[in-house]
Every structure is written in structure tokens, then in C-alpha cells.
Amino acid sequence: MNVELITWEDLKRFKNEMLSEIKSLLKPGQGQSKQWLKSYEVRKLLNISPGTLQNLRVNGTLRYTKIGGMLYYKMEDIEKLLEGDSK
Template sequence: MTAIDLITKEDLRQFKNEMLTEMKHLLKPGQGQSKQWLKSYEVRKLLNISPGTLQNLRINGTLRYTKIGGLLYYKLEDIQALLEGGSK
């Protein structure tokens, strides 16, 4: 017989808090991340999302961006706000 592990809502809340803490630590300026603006590929890598998901975040206004020439740039503080559960 094998033991069955159940995941409770409290387990998920704890995991979420730990994940947010770790992401905040990774995003702190001066800790390998000194940029104020990130390119699309950097945001996708950081959030582990596809180009289509990033496009949806732009389209629905969840993540603000600035277009310069043909490149899209995202403010690091906007990404941090998104990870904390809200958009600006």
C-alpha cells in the first residue's frame, strides 16, 4: 500500500507565499538584477511564460510596456507588482 499525500488550501497558500518571497529576492536590484527595464525575452524567462502569454498580459493591460523602435520594454517595478498580485 502507498501513502496518499493530500494538498490542502493552506499548503497552497504557504507555497504561494514562499514562491513570492523567492521571486522578490530574485528581483531585488543589486542582486544580479540591476536593470530598471527588461526586454520581452527577459520577462518571459523570468516569469517562465510563452510569448503568447506575455502578449495577452500586454493586451489586457495587466503588464504595462514601452515600445522603442521595434523592441518592447517592461519596468522591473511593474513586474514586481504583478508578482505581488496586482497591476498598476
């Protein structure tokens, strides 16, 4: 039986790699040129549940705009959210 230990340093490195990948997906000109995203696109991009997205809205972490019955999120705000988590 092989046992592999994961250290805090391993987890930090994984987090930084994951954030780098997500940020590269968000950069304009790399296939993602939309300024506004719908809820399902944000959930898919961040790999979060509808409840988590709702919590981000309710506690003011992620701003949104409601037009009709649809919620829209600025790509810029999502980038700021990710940058805030990486500090």
C-alpha cells in the same frame, strides 16, 4: 502506495514562498540591477509563455514600451504585478 493530500493551506504557503523567491530576484543589488527588461527576460523570470505575456500586455495588466521592434518592461511594473497577485 503512499497518498499525500495537499490542502489549500499548502498551496497558499507554496505560492507565498514562490513570490518571495521571485521578489528577491527582482531586488536591486542582488544581481538584478536592470531597470528595463526585454520580453524574453520577463518570460524567463516569470516562467510564462509568449502568449501569456501578450495577454498581460493586451489587457493592460503589464505596461510596456516599444522602441523600434523591441518591447521593454519596467522592473518596477513587474514588481507591482507580483505584489497585486499576492494580496
